[in-house]
Amino acid sequence: MPDLFKGSIQNPTPQSYLTKIIEPVLCHLATEIPYSKSAARLLLGTSIKESLNFKYRKQVGGGPAVGYFQMEPATHDDIWNNYLKFKSDLAKKVTALLTSPEANKHSELEHNDSYAAAMARVHYRRVPTALPRFDDLSLMAAYWKQYYNTPLGKGVAHEYVTLWNTYVGGKGRLTYLNQCS
Numbered sequence: 001m002p003d004l005f006k007g008s009i010q011n012p013t014p015q016s017y018l019t020k021i022i023e024p025v026l027c028h029l030a031t032e033i034p035y036s037k038s039a040a041r042l043l044l045g046t047s048i049k050e051s052l053n054f055k056y057r058k059q060v061g062g063g064p065a066v067g068y069f070q071m072e073p074a075t076h077d078d079i080w081n082n083y084l085k086f087k088s089d090l091a092k093k094v095t096a097l098l099t100s101p102e103a104n105k106h107s108e109l110e111h112n113d114s115y116a117a118a119m120a121r122v123h124y125r126r127v128p129t130a131l132p133r134f135d136d137l138s139l140m141a142a143y144w145k146q147y148y149n150t151p152l153g154k155g156v157a158h159e160y161v162t163l164w165n166t167y168v169g170g171k172g173r174l175t176y177l178n179q180c181s
Contacts, residue, residue: 005024006099006112006115008111009021011054012054014044015174017054018044018176023177026039026040026117028093029093029094032087032093036134038131038132038134039121040177041134041140042143042144045141046069046144047117048167049163050068050070051068051069053163054068056068056070066109067111069109069120071123075123076105079123083122090122094118094119098112098115120148124147129143129147138157141157141160142157
């Protein structure tokens, strides 16, 4: 299993963020949420889109969203109060990613990339619709828009695709884990 990193990575590349943050977190959660390359790709695409390729940790324009996943504190709290509260084993896995047991969880969203990635994965886990196929970028973008940005959000799916193609490129450009070991 890849090593877990607790903290923030400055100016990551898509490959380094995938390898150092997303895949280790997904493997850490794998006993509660099975690892999949689709989940890894969706989380990477979400972080690229939400942060404009790891440029922003705070919402542009002064909004409440923070971290490379741009999760709002209200969304974070809803996940804890209405989902993780009832999934104790998963909650323990997520809590283990905090930098300390007393850490401020809202601050961790901004400054602890592993915790933020875990919260983003749990956010998607609550969705009753299956994750899109790994190789369908348009479906990934539509899924992000519907379930992460939501129909009320300002993001649009074609921007997700454009940012992915700009910063990642074709399917062969990233190396993914096939499974956690």
